[in-house]
Amino acid sequence: MLKRLGKTITNNFSLxxxxxxxAVVLWVVVINIDDPTTSKTYTTNVVAENTDYxxxxxxxxxxxxxxxxxxFRVSAARxxxxxxxxxxxxxxxxxxxxxxxxxxxxxxxxxxxxxxRYSNKVSVVSKQLYLEVALEDRGTCQKAITAxxxxxxxxxxxxxxxxxxxxxxxxxxxxASIVSQIDTAVATINVEGMSTDVTDSVxxxxxxxDGNVIDTTKLTxxxxxxxxxxxxLNTKDVPLEFDAKGDPADGYVLTGVESSLDNxxxxxxxxxxxxxxxITIPQEVLDISxxxxxxxxxxxxxxxxPSGTSLVLNSDAKVEVIAKVEPVxxxxxxxxxxxxxxxxxxxxxxxxxxxxxVAVEISGAESELAGISAKDITGTADASNLGAGEHHLNVQIxxxxxxxxxxxxxxLPVTITDHNTAETGTSDNTDTTDSESKTNDTAxxxxxxxxxxxxxxxxxxxxxxxxVTENSTAGSDVERSSNNP
Numbered sequence: 313m314l315k316r317l318g319k320t321i322t323n324n325f326s327l328x329x330x331x332x333x334x335a336v337v338l339w340v341v342v343i344n345i346d347d348p349t350t351s352k353t354y355t356t357n358v359v360a361e362n363t364d365y366x367x368x369x370x371x372x373x374x375x376x377x378x379x380x381x382x383x384f385r386v387s388a389a390r391x392x393x394x395x396x397x398x399x400x401x402x403x404x405x406x407x408x409x410x411x412x413x414x415x416x417x418x419x420x421x422x423x424x425x426x427x428x429r430y431s432n433k434v435s436v437v438s439k440q441l442y443l444e445v446a447l448e449d450r451g452t453c454q455k456a457i458t459a460x461x462x463x464x465x466x467x468x469x470x471x472x473x474x475x476x477x478x479x480x481x482x483x484x485x486x487x488a489s490i491v492s493q494i495d496t497a498v499a500t501i502n503v504e505g506m507s508t509d510v511t512d513s514v515x516x517x518x519x520x521x522d523g524n525v526i527d528t529t530k531l532t533x534x535x536x537x538x539x540x541x542x543x544x545l546n547t548k549d550v551p552l553e554f555d556a557k558g559d560p561a562d563g564y565v566l567t568g569v570e571s572s573l574d575n576x577x578x579x580x581x582x583x584x585x586x587x588x589x590x591i592t593i594p595q596e597v598l599d600i601s602x603x604x605x606x607x608x609x610x611x612x613x614x615x616x617x618p619s620g621t622s623l624v625l626n627s628d629a630k631v632e633v634i635a636k637v638e639p640v641x642x643x644x645x646x647x648x649x650x651x652x653x654x655x656x657x658x659x660x661x662x663x664x665x666x667x668x669x670v671a672v673e674i675s676g677a678e679s680e681l682a683g684i685s686a687k688d689i690t691g692t693a694d695a696s697n698l699g700a701g702e703h704h705l706n707v708q709i710x711x712x713x714x715x716x717x718x719x720x721x722x723x724l725p726v727t728i729t730d731h732n733t734a735e736t737g738t739s740d741n742t743d744t745t746d747s748e749s750k751t752n753d754t755a756x757x758x759x760x761x762x763x764x765x766x767x768x769x770x771x772x773x774x775x776x777x778x779x780v781t782e783n784s785t786a787g788s789d790v791e792r793s794s795n796n797p
Contacts, residue, residue, distance in 0.1 A: 347389045351437055354396070355383045358403040358423055358443045365408045372450040372487045373407070374530065375443060376418065384425050384438040392433050400429045405443040419447045451491030455482050457516050458496060459540050463504025470579035470624045471503065472543030480538065482516055486531035495521040501540045511541040545579040547624055552576060552613065552631065553592045558601030560637045566600060567677045567715050572632040576613070580621040588618050593633075600635045607635040642675035642719060645686040652707055652724055656696040663695055666702065666725040672709060676716025684713060693724045700730045 358380045366373050382403050388396070405421040412419050420442040427434045457480040465471060482497045499516045515537050518526040554569040576591065597611055614622070614629040623629055646669040654663045672689055674681065693705035704723040711718070 347391050349387060349389050350393060351385045351387045352393050352396075353383055353385050354398050354401050355381065356398050356401050356403050356425075357381055358405050360405050360407055360421070360443065362407045366410070366447075367450060370450050371447055373410075373419070373445040373447050374487070375445055377444075379442070379444040382423055382425075382441045382443075384436055384441060386427070386434050387437045388430065388434040392430050396427075396430065396434070400427060402426045402428060403441070410445070410447075418444050420444045449488040450485065451488030452483070452485040453491055453494055455484065455494060455497040455518075456480055457482050457535075457538055458498050459542075460498050460500045461503045461542055462500050463502050463506075465503050465544055466505055466507040468547060469507050469544050470547045470577075472545040472579065472622075474501070474540070474542045477511065477539040477541050479535070481534075483534035484518070484531055490526065490530060493520045493526055494518050499538045499540050501542050503542050503544070506542070506544050509541065509543050511539060513537045513539050546582045546585055547577050547579045548585040548588065549575050549577050550588055551590050553590050554598060554611075554633055555593070555595045556635050557595035557599045560600055561602050561604045563640050564604055564637045565640050565677050565715050567636045567638050567679070569598065570634045570636060573628060576628045577624040578617060578621045579624050580618075584618070584620040588621065591616060591618070598633060598635055600637065603635070603637055606637060609633055638677040638679060638715075640675055641678045641681055642673060643681055643684070644671055644673045645684070645689055646670075647672050647686045647689045649724065651687070651690045653690075653692045654695050654705065654724075654726065655692055656694055657728070658695075658698070660731050661698075661700065662729050662731055664727045664729070666727055670707070670722060670724055672722050673719040674711070674716055675719050676713060680713040680716050684711075684716065688712070691722065693726075695726070695728065698728055700728050702727050 358375075360373075363373075384401075384403075386393075386396070386401070403423050403425055405423050407421060410419055410421045423441040423443050425436045425438075425441070457476055459474045459476050459480075461471060461474055476499060484491060484494060484497075496519045497516050498519060499514045501510065501512050501514060503510060516533070516535065518528060518531075520526055551574060552571055554571060556566055556569060560566055578585070578588065578591075580588075591613060593611060593613065593616055598607070598609065600607055609632075611631050611633050612629055613631050617623070648669055649665040649667060652670070657663045669686075672686075674684065674689075689709060689711070691707040691709040693707045695703070695705060702725065704725050707722040707724050709718045709722055
């Protein structure tokens with residue numbers, strides 16, 4: 313059986329192969345001549361037309377999910393399908409034909425499919441397609457774009473004016489639910505490490521009231537970018553100088569003006585800063601007339617900055633100022649005369665103190681007066697052109713305390729002696745006592761004279777030592793009395 317079947321297959325085998333090939337060729341020829349009609353699915357994006365119709369109604373639409381992409385079936389000859397692709401079809405939705413489907417509760421727009429090629433040889437066989445959209449009120453707003461910076465400028469520099477170059481008015485439109493969240497529009501320029509002025513084009517960013525960035529995908533902005541410039545200035549630390557107007561009440565003295573800031577840092581062009589050495593606050597700002605206690609006030613120093621400068625830190629603008637006043641008291645001190653220097657004593661004359669101490673009455677601020685002792689008080693007296701005799705020299709007192717002063721005139725009693733006259737008097741007295749000594753030999757007379765001179769000098773040395781001893785004793789027993797005015 314098998315042998316018979318095999319013989320049948322192999323019998324005239326070449327002819328049978330040729331017959332198969334001819335059958336295939338004939339089938340191809342027939343198909344190409346007949347070209348049957350078939351259907352095929354295509355996909356394309358939906359393009360909305362006449363969108364102004366929606367915006368004229370003050371509405372905003374947005375396609376739902378992926379309904380802006382539609383798939384449809386097209387009927388055409390096989391040969392036509394072979395030439396077509398998705399790009400050969402367009403899908404449009406005329407927004408003027410928008411309708412509300414009560415069944416689904418959504419808005420929809422009929423979609424029209426159009427063939428860009430072979431339009432007379434194809435037909436869309438799909439059911440009616442729709443573009444489903446969400447419809448809500450359209451919102452609009454206008455925001456002034458605020459200029460901002462990020463980063464830190466180079467050390468020794470500070471930011472000057474940062475501003476939008478050109479229009480800074482941004483118009484925004486879109487879904488009311490999003491537009492209503494817009495609080496600010498900010499354009500930020502990077503100034504990291506900058507030491508010279510910089511300008512850049514940046515995209516404005518929208519923020520809500522909580523500082524969160526708002527997605528602008530669904531919004532229409534009138535400006536896509538804005539130009540922003542940042543001025544980079546030099547800085548300088550300068551002291552504050554306060555002065556007071558008027559005088560405190562009788563019996564009180566102004567001891568100083570204190571402030572919460574001694575120095576502030578200002579910024580400006582280098583040429584301007586070079587002319588500024590301090591910031592002086594006018595007297596009128598701190599009127600102490602008639603006060604009996606410390607006066608505290610807050611001063612806005614930004615009003616008194618030199619032209620062309622401003623504060624680096626805005627927080628430095630408010631400075632607390634205190635005018636310090638104290639009661640005036642007075643005290644009397646017994647000052648050792650050794651604390652006083654007698655100047656300009658004539659050559660050949662000596663000046664000797666007549667007293668061990670001199671009373672000095674001082675008045676001033678209570679806190680400063682409490683720190684004064686008799687040993688701290690010094691002064692000078694001028695003996696110019698004074699001859700021998702007793703004199704009362706005016707003393708110029710020196711005090712380290714700024715708010716203390718001497719009451720009245722301090723006088724220093726001294727005795728001025730002629731050194732030459734004293735020596736002559738001693739010599740004459742020796743001659744009168746023993747006149748016969750004149751007849752003695754020259755050597756004896758000379759010896760007597762030398763002895764007298766030595767005796768006189770010894771007496772003067774003893775007097776000087778006594779004066780120093782008395783002054784030292786008096787200095788250790790200084791008496792002080794204090795009286796309030």
